[in-house]
Amino acid sequence: MSLAEEYTEASDDSRLERGLAYVQRNSRAYLLIAPAAVFLLAVVGYPIIETFRLSLYQSPADSNIETFVGLQHYVEIFNSDIFYRLLWQTGRWVVVGVAGKTLLGLLIAVHLKGDIRGRKFFRTAFLIPWGIPYAISAVVFRWIEHPQFGYLNAILLKLGVVEQGIGILGNPSIAWLGVVVADIWIGTPFMAIIFLAGLQSIPQELYEAAAIDGAEKWHQFRYITLPQLKSVVLIATLLSTIWTFVSFDVIWTMTGGGPISSTATLVIHIYQVGLQNGNLGRGAAYSVIGFLFLFVFAIIYLRIYTRGGDEL
């Protein structure tokens, strides 16, 4: 930057004027994005700031008294056993859930890829679980897993796997598995459809060339499909990780986080502490910790998404 330019830059007046002139020239463009921008600032931006602020206060929901406590909530959270238990429970929930969705989704997509009869029917049918309210899927699974009247126990009894009906959701050591099954069922269709789209964009010539070279099916999958599908798998699992991490409706409807908090994840705890128990400050502090996790995911996602750089 030359001295002359630096001088003009430093002059506030001309900078403001130039800025205003620029905005004026592009006024229509700005006016058109303004409603969306203002709306998002009010409904998402402001609550983010408000959450940060609240996390520094002792703030019971039923009164207007707010006491500034600084970082006390955070100190207490990091010193509590609950927090580490929540991390562990959230971690296993996300890892098992995402792995299940990815593998099942891949399995479905690979089988739907070819030129098969009734593909539209299969595709629609596989998609349905994704589209219905999570709360409804959750009550249906709750019903299936019912200790006395559920279908799961009826089948297990018939097959002789168990001798007596088992109550999955009432058992603190396996309840989370009962919930994760429902979550996998809900999340698999998305993965299947995304993978299918990815598979269909792989040039057919690659397979033809490989077939001529005598490559077996498994080798084709290993050396063509998987590498070609890599970026799609990356994006889809990352999205799925985010969604599974913040998944609320399923757990809340099936167990409410219980029994004895064994199915609670970080976000379930946010809701319990902040809204159910009305401890807004503590709930907000947990939310901020949740933000940090999401922030990391978001940065990775944005990096992958804008890697090309030509999209914007």
Next chain:
Amino acid sequence: MTMAGHDRSSLRKVRLYGVLIGLLGLMMLPFYAMFSSTLKPESEIFAAPATLVPSDPSFQAYLQVWTQTDVLLWVGNSFIISVGTVVLTLLLAIPAAYSCARNDFVGKRTFLLSVLVVQMFAPVVLIVGLFDVITQMGLFNTYLAVIVPAAAFTLPFNVWMLYGYFKTIPVALEESARIDGASQVQILTKIVLPLTKPALVASVTYTFLYAWNRLLFVLTFLTDSAKYNIPRGVFSMVGALQTDWRMMLTVSVIGIIPLLILFAFLEEYIVAGMTAGAVKE
């Protein structure tokens, strides 16, 4: 093709369809459990162990459900909330997406990326702060208490979806209309939007589904049971001590029928929307 080759390919086909039907069966099992239970009389639904096939199927539960639950009200509320969310989202998303697709201006990249980040900020991590905002705006216990946050979280997808689509519409079309004396609004409504139909259908479907399915906002911002949507209604039927499973499952079946119809007709658009949201290639 040799005989052996023919055999092998039909064997492969059998295996392919076998796996597909097996997987589909697995995915459909919960629907079977749900639907078959609603066909059982009250005495049979509380049989232990459960009968896998209703011994004397009847649609009696579907007649009872109208008088014993608020299912109609809930379906109606779901419609109000979904339609409201769609309208609000499109009103905000169309101008923004159009502006980004047609103009280059300082802050555009920031805007588009922040919109993308909003999608990451799942509502539940924001719920405590959002609760404050909804109360301060005086929206608590109104439909808007659900519509406003739902619109905020469907906006990102809509902006990106429409932005991508608008960019594919040739500017030349608009310029020739402008020469013919069409106003900016006319160009948008008469030329651009009709051409954007596939993207709009995907947007509307996605937004409608999102708002129809969400429990969290209704659970948190509506205490007035007359405004419950279907997920909230179903949730309210889960009793602490006793649950009328038969009625609850019947309501669930009724609650997903509109969605099944939507899926049957708009499957392609839904898929297009899902894929556009996640994959670029």
